[in-house]
Amino acid sequence: MGDHNNMKILLITTMISSYPGANTVGQAHLHYSPGTYIIRVPDPVVFPESFYMRCYEKGIDGIIIMSSGSDCPYEGAYRRLSERVARVYVQMKENGIDPSRLKLTTICTVCKAAFLKEINEMQKNILQARADKEGVAA
Amino acid sequence: MEEEKNTQSEENESEEIRVGVYVCHCGGNISDVVDTKAVVEALKKNPNVKIAKDFVFMCSDPGQKLIIDDIIENNINRIVVSACSPTLHETTFRKALTRAGLNPYLYEHVNIREQDSWVHKGENEAATAKAIRLTAAGVEKIARQDPLEPIVVNAEGHVVVIGGGVAGMRAALALIKRGLGVTLIEKGDRLGGRALELDRVYPTEEKASDIVSQLENAVRAEKIDVRLNCEIELIEGFVGNFDVQIRGKDSKIDKVRAGAIVLATGFDHYQPYEGEFGYGKSPIVVTLPEFNKLIADMPQSDKFTYKGKDIKNLAFIHCVGSRQMEGVHQPQADGRVNDYCSRVCCTATLHTINKTLDKFPNLNIFDLYKDIRTYGHGHEDYYEKASKRGVTFFRYTDDSIPEYAPSSNGSGATLTMKDVLTWNEEVSIPADMIVLATGMVPRDISNLVGMLKLPTGTDRFLQEVHPKLRPVELANNGIMIAGTCQGPMDITESCAAAGASAAKVSILLSKKTIEMDPYVARVDEAKCDGCKLCLAECEYKGALFMAESYAHVNPALCVGCGACVAVCPPRAINIAGWTLDQFDGMIDAISMEELEPATVPA
Numbered sequence: 001m002g003d004h005n006n007m008k009i010l011l012i013t014t015m016i017s018s019y020p021g022a023n024t025v026g027q028a029h030l031h032y033s034p035g036t037y038i039i040r041v042p043d044p045v046v047f048p049e050s051f052y053m054r055c056y057e058k059g060i061d062g063i064i065i066m067s068s069g070s071d072c073p074y075e076g077a078y079r080r081l082s083e084r085v086a087r088v089y090v091q092m093k094e095n096g097i098d099p100s101r102l103k104l105t106t107i108c109t110v111c112k113a114a115f116l117k118e119i120n121e122m123q124k125n126i127l128q129a130r131a132d133k134e135g136v137a138a
Numbered sequence: 139m140e141e142e143k144n145t146q147s148e149e150n151e152s153e154e155i156r157v158g159v160y161v162c163h164c165g166g167n168i169s170d171v172v173d174t175k176a177v178v179e180a181l182k183k184n185p186n187v188k189i190a191k192d193f194v195f196m197c198s199d200p201g202q203k204l205i206i207d208d209i210i211e212n213n214i215n216r217i218v219v220s221a222c223s224p225t226l227h228e229t230t231f232r233k234a235l236t237r238a239g240l241n242p243y244l245y246e247h248v249n250i251r252e253q254d255s256w257v258h259k260g261e262n263e264a265a266t267a268k269a270i271r272l273t274a275a276g277v278e279k280i281a282r283q284d285p286l287e288p289i290v291v292n293a294e295g296h297v298v299v300i301g302g303g304v305a306g307m308r309a310a311l312a313l314i315k316r317g318l319g320v321t322l323i324e325k326g327d328r329l330g331g332r333a334l335e336l337d338r339v340y341p342t343e344e345k346a347s348d349i350v351s352q353l354e355n356a357v358r359a360e361k362i363d364v365r366l367n368c369e370i371e372l373i374e375g376f377v378g379n380f381d382v383q384i385r386g387k388d389s390k391i392d393k394v395r396a397g398a399i400v401l402a403t404g405f406d407h408y409q410p411y412e413g414e415f416g417y418g419k420s421p422i423v424v425t426l427p428e429f430n431k432l433i434a435d436m437p438q439s440d441k442f443t444y445k446g447k448d449i450k451n452l453a454f455i456h457c458v459g460s461r462q463m464e465g466v467h468q469p470q471a472d473g474r475v476n477d478y479c480s481r482v483c484c485t486a487t488l489h490t491i492n493k494t495l496d497k498f499p500n501l502n503i504f505d506l507y508k509d510i511r512t513y514g515h516g517h518e519d520y521y522e523k524a525s526k527r528g529v530t531f532f533r534y535t536d537d538s539i540p541e542y543a544p545s546s547n548g549s550g551a552t553l554t555m556k557d558v559l560t561w562n563e564e565v566s567i568p569a570d571m572i573v574l575a576t577g578m579v580p581r582d583i584s585n586l587v588g589m590l591k592l593p594t595g596t597d598r599f600l601q602e603v604h605p606k607l608r609p610v611e612l613a614n615n616g617i618m619i620a621g622t623c624q625g626p627m628d629i630t631e632s633c634a635a636a637g638a639s640a641a642k643v644s645i646l647l648s649k650k651t652i653e654m655d656p657y658v659a660r661v662d663e664a665k666c667d668g669c670k671l672c673l674a675e676c677e678y679k680g681a682l683f684m685a686e687s688y689a690h691v692n693p694a695l696c697v698g699c700g701a702c703v704a705v706c707p708p709r710a711i712n713i714a715g716w717t718l719d720q721f722d723g724m725i726d727a728i729s730m731e732e733l734e735p736a737t738v739p740a
């Protein structure tokens with residue numbers, strides 16, 4: 001648990017879908033790492049590539065974008081978001097940031113298991129990325 | 139990487155930021171895990187925070203009074219409450235700010251219960267550190283917040299309902315009974331829609347024609363403005379003020395002004411392609427709607443005769459055109475398969491089977507299904523009844539879809555499949571006639587979808603904002619959906635959806651003006667260099683446009699998605715209340731180390 005608490009994971013949630021989903025996890029009193037920080041937005045499409053890069057620069061270890069996926073109520077927003085995330089991956093590689101530290105996923109209001117799974121997987125990815133950087137196996 | 143300067147806007151630049159922070163114990167729900175006093179002490183170090191307090195129940199009257207008193211007596215001009223989820227009490231505290239004379243949008247609600255204390259039990263120190271960072275992030279966000287005002291537009295007390303089926307008529311009646319004017323537009327030459335095709339309907343066994351007549355009589359009695367043989371030519375405007383152009387049979391255009399629109403455009407039946415289970419090649423293969431029409435007026439008899447031939451063995455096949463799988467089924471015109479469940483066809487099929495046996499008790503009926511999904515109250519009874527009446531059920535999988543083979547003399551057919559119910563035994567079922575339980579597909583309303591930029595789901599039906607939280611609203615303000623334009627549903631469900639849509643519209647148009655949340659795009663004209671990059675991102679016609687060399691937003695048309703924000707290099711365009719500078723401030727707070735609990739006095 002100690003390693004997990006030493007990491008900061010940013011969860012970008014949508015007000016209509018994954019933010020209530022995170023509340024559902026809370027209402028079920030399910031446990032996850034306290035190193036996770038949830039922010040809510042109308043839609044993650046609002047963030048430019050530079051926002052993500054700045055997060056990493058500031059010390060955020062991993063970012064999970066919990067979008068509404070193809071159920072997004074805003075016309076064309078999910079397509080734009082996925083295209084932007086693809087461009088962020090390119091910038092991450094160029095800046096030596098492991099792309100596994102960014103994940104675009106879909107979480108709804110009742111996706112408790114998926115919510116926890118994404119956090120667990122991101123924790124593993126961050127540990128692996130740290131180990132790779134230090135040249136040792138995770 | 140360049141650092142953007144995080145400053146409040148010019149609007150509040152001259153004002154001293156005086157944030158009050160209030161941390162709720164929630165009667166122990168939070169304070170049993172989070173050290174609320176440590177959060178208060180940590181936040182007191184923030185230069186923007188003038189007052190920080192903790193209290194047992196912030197949502198209680200004494201809790202709200204703490205805030206109101208501090209606003210009035212200590213000139214606090216921004217409020218952060220760290221407590222439960224904002225979905226529970228954000229409105230409560232905004233109202234408290236209003237009572238204290240402060241703009242209600244100068245408020246930030248931080249969730250340290252559902253997303254902290256309840257999920258980090260036993261990790262009190264880490265949960266407290268998280269609460270400090272989250273609260274600090276709330277302070278950073280609200281420090282960059284300008285006062286906002288709700289968007290107010292005039293509201294026309296009239297509604298256009300598009301589609302004169304059961305859902306459209308029910309919506310129209312509910313609306314007119316709430317005092318709103320209604321224009322009901324139907325492209326056919328009479329009201330009733332798909333219900334006109336039906337005989338008796340489950341679960342009441344009423345005649346569909348009686349239901350339609352009752353509704354139509356009520357519509358006429360209420361003197362609803364009904365337009366038959368009409369189609370939508372153009373819709374312009376925005377919530378409260380839609381201009382609807384209606385084209386009549388004579389091509390004459392009439393205009394109606396409406397405050398809101400209800401879409402009740404209905405569905406189409408799935409049409410099997412030629413050769414699908416023999417459909418179109420053999421006259422003995424028909425769809426369920428065709429079969430229902432065929433037997434509707436047939437009298438009870440010992441014999442069922444179709445096209446001059448005695449039918450002894452009748453087979454039904456479920457899920458034709460529904461729950462399709464890529465690589466297994468032929469794709470639709472857009473290249474996609476119908477992978478959704480059409481929901482109503484299982485009950486509709488079993489209802490028809492029982493009705494058929496009522497008329498022709500000597501028939502052998504075979505029912506070939508993938509799953510039986512009789513989801514509604516009392517629907518399972520049709521399955522039970524059919525089982526007891528000797529219907530033989532076979533269950534197939536996508537690996538073994540029934541194979542149709544016409545008999546050599548062309549008068550019948552054999553269906554071959556592996557039956558799951560008999561441990562995958564291969565069975566050959568003789569059929570004198572085959573009924574395909576076809577599902578619902580979205581009606582082609584591409585003119586409306588394109589005109590209004592309506593969201594559609596992967597199933598191509600219109601897509602609500604949220605299936606549970608906002609089930610009859612589209613993201614487009616002022617446009618509601620009723621019935622099967624949203625997805626497969628039966629008449630009962632369509633009527634419920636119509637009632638819900640009418641209720642939503644009634645609330646929206648209950649006053650002469652509509653107040654909307656101000657969370658839409660806003661342009662800082664001083665920063666906008668007129669590059670027009672934002673225009674290409676906006677999907678909503680008229681929401682964003684250029685004038686006087688900079689971008690302008692029509693707040694009534696903007697849905698606040700933020701697609702335009704991400705492409706603006708100088709950050710001239712932002713969603714009010716959710717600016718990129720605010721998010722940067724939040725990230726700074728989440729990232730910082732100096733507010734660790736260890737640094738907080740005991």
